Amino acid sequence: xxxxxxxxxxxxxxxxxxxxxxxxxxxxxxxxxxxxxxxxxxxxxxxxxxxxxxxxxxxxxxxxxxxxxxxxxxxxxxxxxxxxxxxxxxxxxxxxxxxxxxxxxxxxxxxxxxxxxxxxxxxxxxxxxxxxxxxxxxxxxxxxxxxxxxxxxxxxxxxxxxxxxxxxxxxxx
Amino acid sequence: xxxxxxxxxxxxxxxxxxxxxxxxxxxxxxxxxxxxxxxxxxxxxxxxxxxxxxxxxxxxxxxxxxxxxxxxxxxxxxxxxxxxxxxxxxxxxxxxxxxxxxxxxxxxxxxxxxxxxxxxxxxxxxxxxxxxxxxxxxxxxxxxxxxxxxxxxxxxxxxxxxxxxxxxxxxxx
DNA sequence: CGCAACAACTTAACATGTTAATCGGTTTTC
DNA sequence: GAAAACCGATTAACATGTTAAGTTGTTGCG
Numbered sequence: 505x506x507x508x509x510x511x512x513x514x515x516x517x518x519x520x521x522x523x524x525x526x527x528x529x530x531x532x533x534x535x536x537x538x539x540x541x542x543x544x545x546x547x548x549x550x551x552x553x554x555x556x557x558x559x560x561x562x563x564x565x566x567x568x569x570x571x572x573x574x575x576x577x578x579x580x581x582x583x584x585x586x587x588x589x590x591x592x593x594x595x596x597x598x599x600x601x602x603x604x605x606x607x608x609x610x611x612x613x614x615x616x617x618x619x620x621x622x623x624x625x626x627x628x629x630x631x632x633x634x635x636x637x638x639x640x641x642x643x644x645x646x647x648x649x650x651x652x653x654x655x656x657x658x659x660x661x662x663x664x665x666x667x668x669x670x671x672x673x674x675x676x677x
Numbered sequence: 678x679x680x681x682x683x684x685x686x687x688x689x690x691x692x693x694x695x696x697x698x699x700x701x702x703x704x705x706x707x708x709x710x711x712x713x714x715x716x717x718x719x720x721x722x723x724x725x726x727x728x729x730x731x732x733x734x735x736x737x738x739x740x741x742x743x744x745x746x747x748x749x750x751x752x753x754x755x756x757x758x759x760x761x762x763x764x765x766x767x768x769x770x771x772x773x774x775x776x777x778x779x780x781x782x783x784x785x786x787x788x789x790x791x792x793x794x795x796x797x798x799x800x801x802x803x804x805x806x807x808x809x810x811x812x813x814x815x816x817x818x819x820x821x822x823x824x825x826x827x828x829x830x831x832x833x834x835x836x837x838x839x840x841x842x843x844x845x846x847x848x849x850x
Numbered sequence: 851c852g853c854a855a856c857a858a859c860t861t862a863a864c865a866t867g868t869t870a871a872t873c874g875g876t877t878t879t880c
Numbered sequence: 881g882a883a884a885a886c887c888g889a890t891t892a893a894c895a896t897g898t899t900a901a902g903t904t905g906t907t908g909c910g
Contacts, residue, residue: 525740526733526736526737526740526752527752528824529808530714530808530811530820530823530824531711531714531715531718531729532733532754533824533827533828534707534710534711534714534827535711535754536754536827536831537707537827537828537830537831538704538707538708538711539754540830540831540834540835541703541704541707541830541834542704543834543839544834544837544839545704546898547839550899555865555866555898556704556866557865557866558865560699560705563699564699567698567699572888573888573889574888574889579699579700581705581708581709581712582866582867583866583867583868583869584888584889584890585866585867585868585869585889585890585891585892586865586866586867586868587889588889588890588891589865589866589890589891590865590866592890593865608875608876608887608888609874609875609876610874610875610876610887610888610889611875611887611888611889612888612889635702635703637837638703638833638834638837641833641834641836641837642829642830642833642834646826646829646830647703647830649826650703650823650826650827650830651701651703651706653819653822653823653826654706654707654709654710654823655706655710656815656819657710657713657714657815657819657820657823658709658710658713660811660814660815661713661714661716661717661811661814661815662713663814664717664810664811664814666716666717666720719868723869728868728895728896729896730895730896731895745858746858746859747857747858747859755896755897756896756897756898756899757858757859757860758859758860758861758862758896758897758898758899759895759896759897759898760859761859761860761861762860762861762895762896763895763896765860766895781857781858781905781906782904782905782906783857783858783859783904783905783906784857784858784859784905785858785859
């Protein structure tokens with residue numbers, strides 16, 4: 505039995521609910537692991553007055569050149585409202601620029617400025633060094649195995665239908 | 678060619694910075710995968726007026742019986758300020774209780790109420806069913822492989838010294 | 851004892867996550 | 881071609897993430 509470690513406290517409040525050990529749940533594992541990664545990058549970003557999300561946007565813009573807001577949200581994995589706020593801030597700091605698309609005035613095109621590019625060039629070496637150290641410590645092979653499993657899981661779950669909140673054993677509605 | 682789609686815009690702004698493809702970075706992979714998992718759990722939690730973090734706290738309390746705030750922050754993986762706010766809310770909803778520790782009035786002990794337990798019992802079956810479906814689709818073996826790699830990476834990174842934001846090629850201070 | 855150092859929260863302040871509502875702009879439909 | 885339906889982006893409102901500062905209680909030391 506690998507899953508038999510029971511709560512060791514006296515209360516045992518939820519004895520009737522033998523859920524998997526909480527700290528072993530997949531969302532918690534992913535969260536903890538991601539935090540253990542980001543913990544190493546944050547100091548460097550912070551030294552350049554960048555949050556993790558701002559950095560994601562600048563990286564995405566540097567790779568894409570010009571890009572529409574919706575597409576930027578997709579590649580930087582941010583929701584629209586967050587992106588709106590961050591773009592407003594980055595534009596104020598002259599790290600990015602925006603222009604309206606003449607063909608459709610609802611859309612706007614975002615691009616990185618030369619000042620933004622310089623910032624990336626200042627941060628990237630440290631980031632790359634940290635990433636290299638991580639790869640060295642964990643092992644390049646295991647890292648790519650992990651990446652592959654993450655991708656496979658993501659694909660499997662995207663194919664899984666999303667259950668809404670309705671319960672069929674409860675007539676309350 | 679599966680990974681060869683290069684930026685198709687004219688700008689190619691960051692040609693000089695050949696960083697790994699942004700969307701393949703480890704933090705992004707972990708974030709996307711975690712979101713693909715949580716996407717399936719959120720509707721059920723939302724149907725019971727619970728956020729992901731509130732659910733983590735209730736789960737942790739159900740497993741632990743009574744626990745101090747600091748320890749709860751550790752097992753639920755929340756920072757102190759977030760936990761303070763959430764506990765205030767959950768206490769107002771009578772899902773948890775708090776009492777001061779007589780031996781040290783700075784500390785308080787948190788426990789789940791019977792109302793909180795009933796809520797867990799209402800949500801747990803759906804959560805377990807979703808988790809079971811995920812395991813079935815992804816494969817139990819691959820899931821445990823993934824968990825193992827996540828743990829190993831976390832351990833490797835905890836052992837890696839945290840670099841501060843200081844750069845040695847810049848005397849600005 | 852009295853006070854400095856420390857410890858456990860808690861608050862404060864600001865950035866982001868998340869859902870709903872809003873607001874121009876565009877397309878569809880009659 | 882104007883109202884309706886739709887769409888991209890932003891704003892609103894509230895919860896959480898994150899760092900710094902504050903509050904109260906405890907401990908160590910003279």
